[in-house]
Amino acid sequence: MFGHPEFDNHETVVFSRDREAGLTAIIAVHSTDLGPGFGGCRMWPYENEDLALRDVLRLSRGMTYKAAICELPYGGGKSVIIDDAKVAKTPAMLRAVGRLVEGLGGRYIIADDVGTSLADLAVMREVTKHTAAATAAAKEPLAVTAYGVWQALQAAVGAVLDRGDLAGLGVAVQGLGNVGLHLCRYLHEQGAQLTVCDVDPDRLAMARRQFSPIIVPPEEIYDREVDVFAPCAFGAILNDRTIPRLRARIICGGANNQLLAREHGGALAALGIVYVPDYLANAGGVIDFHMETIDDSAGAVLGAVERIGGITAETLTRARVEGETPLSIADRLVRRRLENARSTT
Numbered sequence: 001m002f003g004h005p006e007f008d009n010h011e012t013v014v015f016s017r018d019r020e021a022g023l024t025a026i027i028a029v030h031s032t033d034l035g036p037g038f039g040g041c042r043m044w045p046y047e048n049e050d051l052a053l054r055d056v057l058r059l060s061r062g063m064t065y066k067a068a069i070c071e072l073p074y075g076g077g078k079s080v081i082i083d084d085a086k087v088a089k090t091p092a093m094l095r096a097v098g099r100l101v102e103g104l105g106g107r108y109i110i111a112d113d114v115g116t117s118l119a120d121l122a123v124m125r126e127v128t129k130h131t132a133a134a135t136a137a138a139k140e141p142l143a144v145t146a147y148g149v150w151q152a153l154q155a156a157v158g159a160v161l162d163r164g165d166l167a168g169l170g171v172a173v174q175g176l177g178n179v180g181l182h183l184c185r186y187l188h189e190q191g192a193q194l195t196v197c198d199v200d201p202d203r204l205a206m207a208r209r210q211f212s213p214i215i216v217p218p219e220e221i222y223d224r225e226v227d228v229f230a231p232c233a234f235g236a237i238l239n240d241r242t243i244p245r246l247r248a249r250i251i252c253g254g255a256n257n258q259l260l261a262r263e264h265g266g267a268l269a270a271l272g273i274v275y276v277p278d279y280l281a282n283a284g285g286v287i288d289f290h291m292e293t294i295d296d297s298a299g300a301v302l303g304a305v306e307r308i309g310g311i312t313a314e315t316l317t318r319a320r321v322e323g324e325t326p327l328s329i330a331d332r333l334v335r336r337r338l339e340n341a342r343s344t345t
């Protein structure tokens, strides 16, 4: 475990098998330096345990970075249930997850993610109070992540292309799910020219009806001559195979862990492509959670998420002035905040 390539001094990793509840799960708490580790519960039929472990280690670390870059009082955590949400999920299983969360004594706050819903969190709440979406307004799904990506994207376009509007801007969106489709809506409303792909014909049909985008086969999205590439499907898509093909000036999307490895950030910079750190662009969900206890009306939440645009603008400006990549600047800021928190406790 301690030599695992994705292990980054995570504070706690819990492996659990509850035969009676039919549960096989891992919870990773990456850091509680800034506050309790917050993060979703992903239910996915991983091909093997190592893929699940990699995912939970990487995603929990990403949550630490999202909260820290936005100066929120949380750490990073994540949980994975290794099974197929469509067929295997039961209330007993969800309560078993809730008991695990309860056992961590508030060091991990669980939220919804791929394969789990707000209704699932309500079942977990029967056995633990350490869940998100506990307020009435939080149950109204808002497109917070897409809204945050949109804020980051506008800031990046301003900083890199020196443009104050998105009219006619070419944006390639990979994946038209919860994040990608809403992002398309925001971009379309501002007159951006959309090129999109998805593997799901229903999502493509929805996009076609709403935005009349250029639709390309999934593999062609990397080759498009556009201003911005917005990865919104899955991680590790920026790698040795795809980076040399990219024709975009900016990468800014909602997917987690877009870089296959850290050095791919350098490969993008060498090509003059500005990469907005994924954990900054897609931090809308953590801000949304934070607002649950402050003011979770739609206007207040979206207003708070707009902060992502300001942080993106500052990060890109500092990167230009200091001759570094935005990722190095953001990573360093996060590490400093974590160190400061550790040294004051």
Ligand code: NAD
Residues within 6 Å of the ligand: 114, 145, 174, 175, 176, 177, 178, 179, 180, 197, 198, 199, 200, 203, 218, 232, 233, 234, 235, 254, 255, 256, 282, 285
């Ligand atoms: P989703 O499952 O709703 O959407 C993903 C979409 O990608 C689906 O429509 C799927 O058909 C499509 N897709 C799958 N394979 C593809 C391929 N090869 N090419 C193109 N499209 C493909 O997921 P989501 O909630 O929209 O999240 C998208 C990404 O953003 C994920 O990486 C997720 O971890 C990340 N993210 C999501 C949120 C959130 O609030 N939903 C928050 C932070 C990060």
